[in-house]
Amino acid sequence: MSGFEHLTPLILTVITASTPLLFAAAGELVTERSGVLNLGVEGLMVTGALAAFAGTYVSGSAIIGVLCGALAGVLMALVFAALTLSLLANQVATGLALTIFGLGLTSLLGSGFIGVTVENLPKLYIPGLSEIPVLGPIVFGQDAMVYLSFACVGGIGWVLARTRVGLILRAVGASHDSAHALGYPVIRIRYMATMFGGAMGGIAGSYLSLVYTPMWAENLTAGRGWIALALVVFSTWRPGRLVVGAYLFGAITVIQLHAQGLGVAVPSQFLSMTPYLVTIMVLVVISRDRLKIQLNAPACLGRSFHPAQ
Amino acid sequence: MDEHNDKNKPDDGRRAGAPLLEARGLTKAFPGVIANDTVSFIIRPGEVHALLGENGAGKSTLVKMMYGLLRPDEGELFWQGRPVQMDKPSTARALGIGMVFQHLSLFEPLSVLENVALAVPGKWNPKALRKRIIEVSTAYGLPLEPDRIVQSMSVGERQRIEVVRCLLQDPQLLILDEPTSVLTPQEADQLFATLDKLSAEGRSILYISHKLHEVRRLCSGATVLREGRVVAHCDPREETPGSLAELMLGTRIAPPSRASTRRTTPRLRVFNVSATSSRAFGFDLKDISFTLHGGEILGIAGIAGNGQNELMKVLTGETKLDHEADAIRVDGAxxxxxxxxxxxxxxxxFVPEERNDHAAALNLALTDNTFLTGFSKLRLTRGGMIRSRRTLEHTKRVVDTYGVRTAGPRADAGSLSGGNLQKFVVGREIMQAPEVLIVAQPTWGVDAGAALAIRQALIDLAATGSAVLIISQDLDEIFAICDRIAVMSEGRLSPPVPVAQATTEEIGLLMGGVHAPTIPPEPEPEQREAAT
Structure with a gap:
């Protein structure tokens, strides 16, 4: 039994570390499926994190906080969409600028919130079920956001594969010219997808500042937005695989922290690198299979659409 | 059907035989060019009407206005006698207009069913739609499997999807833009049978094509465009291909002429080349061997996507065969x-198939494009510096010799129309006087006049003793200018036979992967048939 006693908190931290990645990556997946490459996920997340923290602090309600976070993400995504979709700015450059802008803006506006604490999100508690050893706290003892993240991924997968809206989204990403020829409003659909990605990025940031840390600090996201971007490629644009990727990355992050705590004879800097190294290696291995990527990748990813002539 | 004299004053919409669609004075201008200038014409119910014209004559613009993709600056459209605003494609579809695009407008990673679903309005019901696809496709002889991914399908099969997609909406008018340019002769015949059936059901068809014999076979009325204006309304059955071409071009054209050539020494030899494809559903090259002689034009026919891209890459060196240097030899080396x-x-x-951003860099000037392929052969550098004047002069020669219509040799390649850019990229290579020229789709999307000029230039190059290899889907072209013909199918190349001994039927069967017994033997025809 003593093994399990260590295992349960470990798994719980893995879930906490993975949930924000899952949210952000699921949002970016939808954005990319419509053909828009938003490299500003990091910026969306960090803005969402601050907005959620401030919202919770002011209102005293974590739910309002999360809504603030989502709204902030949407606004940031709207800026990105206006620049790239309406004004045809380069998506890569604009995405990078969005990240830098988000990090700068939040360190400016967030300086007053450093050292402040807010109340954590409540965990689910079902008498009986949540007390089952090991499984209880893991399956029935999470906060609402964890369940929501799985619901989102499942919902996105279902919408993409089974519904007309999902089909239109994929079609716009596969060939914007053909979609336009059939009369679909390419730009409007991409706006919606980008804003959805923004909302999810904002929610991911909320989870960081309200649950994971829970406090505000500059550069709170610490590169997780980039990992979320990588996870989308890792999953070859399929929602189901996002869960695997996010939890793999979350698990490695937590395990290396524990390894550092246990005093493994490897410099801690190397251990801190492992999640990123593993992500890069997995990406390289997956990218080797070009045919698979060809089949799933949105062909119009990152390409501006001019409905000329 | 025979009322020719009412072409400019269409009659009252209520009469029997009244127009289904009528265009009155359509005008559309783009910056610098008037694409359509007061174009008027009529399509009657059940009529197969041809829209003829060179590339750049304004056919695409006209059709886009009829389908709601563009709005006319002036002029009106009438549908069954009533004025209509075609503001978007769904309006056109709702009226009963269906369109099959020239550059197929399908979504490659999606299935047949999904592609059709995207174009069909109304309730989302994949099950019912699947049933209807099967019904319609069997009824009109256009077999389709709803769950196949488009990327894995041949061009002919893809076109069937587009046609079925239109037919599901029960259109009164079906617009087909260059539908046979990608088909084998047998596939084209199958399409004609479908079109005959549709016409017999009382549906009208607007048929856009360069292929004059098809227009004469199918159409009972024609509108001829030249430089954005209607130059004639006629009955193509009463015209000859020559007279139609003359109407289109405004001048008389002579077919390409060539003196019979003698085969001389082998210049390009390819031995047992195999290579894997880098594309999803691409065909691997299997054991390709052939010899190309000086003074000869060899044509490689085949339906697109049967390994031609892969072969082209191996021949150009985009795919290098590092350990088999001997597999390809030029003059023995x-x-x-x-x-x-x-x-x-x-x-x-080399002239690759895709002129945009493959054969030519669109954002660079023509002079730069000349430099990029010719700098070594034409000695356009000195001490690492570009010799601008020499490059400019050579570019001017290409532009003048091949009649490339451009603002000047320093204009961006992207500013040229498709046909003009094609003339430029082919001319650029020929003017380097190569020993071996390899051209993919030399006249793809090029108007009749330019196509003729390009073909004549290829013939003239061969006459100087160079060897020319043409990879083309256009059988008419191969039969017109090649000495020998070979067919690519599923990554294999049939042995070349003299064009004079080959018939369109045999070649068509080879293109479809069937091996007719009259074609010289290939080792494993039974095996292949057993496998499929």
């Missing part, structure tokens, strides 16, 4: 391990 630049130094020249 092994070149298979060289990349394109090195092969060009050995006397080869």
């Amino acid at each position: 092994p070149v298979a391990h060289f990349g394109p630049i090195h092969r060009r130094l050995c006397g080869m020249a």
